[in-house]
Amino acid sequence: MAEPVVRIPDAKVALSTASVYPESTATAFEIAARLGYDGVEVMVWNDPISQDIEALRRLSDHHEIPILAVHAPCLLITQRVWSSDPWVRLQRARSAAERLGASTVVVHPPFRWQRQYARDFVSGIWRMADETDIRFAVENMYPWRYRDREMLAYAPGWDPTDEDYRHFTIDLSHTATARTDTLAMIGRMGERLGHVHLADGKGSAKDEHLVPGRGDQPCAELLEGLAGSGFDGHVVIEVNTRRAMSNAEREADLAEALAFTRLHLASALRVPGQ
Numbered sequence: 621m622a623e624p625v626v627r628i629p630d631a632k633v634a635l636s637t638a639s640v641y642p643e644s645t646a647t648a649f650e651i652a653a654r655l656g657y658d659g660v661e662v663m664v665w666n667d668p669i670s671q672d673i674e675a676l677r678r679l680s681d682h683h684e685i686p687i688l689a690v691h692a693p694c695l696l697i698t699q700r701v702w703s704s705d706p707w708v709r710l711q712r713a714r715s716a717a718e719r720l721g722a723s724t725v726v727v728h729p730p731f732r733w734q735r736q737y738a739r740d741f742v743s744g745i746w747r748m749a750d751e752t753d754i755r756f757a758v759e760n761m762y763p764w765r766y767r768d769r770e771m772l773a774y775a776p777g778w779d780p781t782d783e784d785y786r787h788f789t790i791d792l793s794h795t796a797t798a799r800t801d802t803l804a805m806i807g808r809m810g811e812r813l814g815h816v817h818l819a820d821g822k823g824s825a826k827d828e829h830l831v832p833g834r835g836d837q838p839c840a841e842l843l844e845g846l847a848g849s850g851f852d853g854h855v856v857i858e859v860n861t862r863r864a865m866s867n868a869e870r871e872a873d874l875a876e877a878l879a880f881t882r883l884h885l886a887s888a889l890r891v892p893g894q
Contacts (some may be wrong), residue, residue: 796821
């Protein structure tokens with residue numbers, strides 16, 4: 621009778637540099653290497669190192685840890701990073717990914733007030749994806765809420781599965797904030813799910829980015845499903861450690877997130893003859 625064996629999928633587990641904020645991008649590389657992550661996702665934002673391709677290359681070489689993805693500067697606080705033109709920012713993100721050996725650029729849907737950008741976004745993302753081997757993985761967002769009011773801040777919308785994109789990023793903190801059915805959204809993404817931001821949430825109006833397992837999102841179910849589906853993208857730990865009282869507490873949270881992810885990515889399969 622065949623004995624069960626543990627089989628690990630090809631998906632790599634990366635640390636988002638945003639997970640160490642308010643520490644620096646350089647600190648994220650150091651922690652990722654020390655804890656045993658497979659790579660990093662660079663969040664391009666106001667830290668000058670995150671915008672500097674050569675500085676990022678040196679960090680990657682020094683710590684012997686690859687850059688697997690680049691998160692384009694799409695946040696409210698990064699609207700002038702690299703350029704005030706959102707298409708130029710995406711072109712710079714693609715160039716950074718190509719030069720750094722990353723396979724994926726993560727991008728948010730436009731804000732509603734970016735009218736021209738929003739109007740051309742779907743066709744523009746397809747056009748850019750056709751020009752490169754880099755995956756442009758559009759991320760799910762959420763409605764903005766204040767008390768009993770809800771504002772639709774993104775266009776064409778916060779749920780990218782309403783549109784036709786080649787690749788998606790699923791973010792489980794965002795599904796929690798949106799109070800949507802996470803597994804149903806993953807089902808709609810299907811084989812176009814190319815990238816995962818793993819975090820947890822409890823449905824707060826605030827985007828919580830809890831350590832996986834500390835909220836009510838199906839983090840374990842997602843990972844176990846990826847293990848059985850041949851998923852070949854990256855799983856990126858993108859958690860909030862701003863409340864950590866010390867560097868040791870921050871690293872403990874990031875180590876716990878990594879252990880959770882590796883545990884649930886391992887699927888017990890019965891393989892004949894083994």
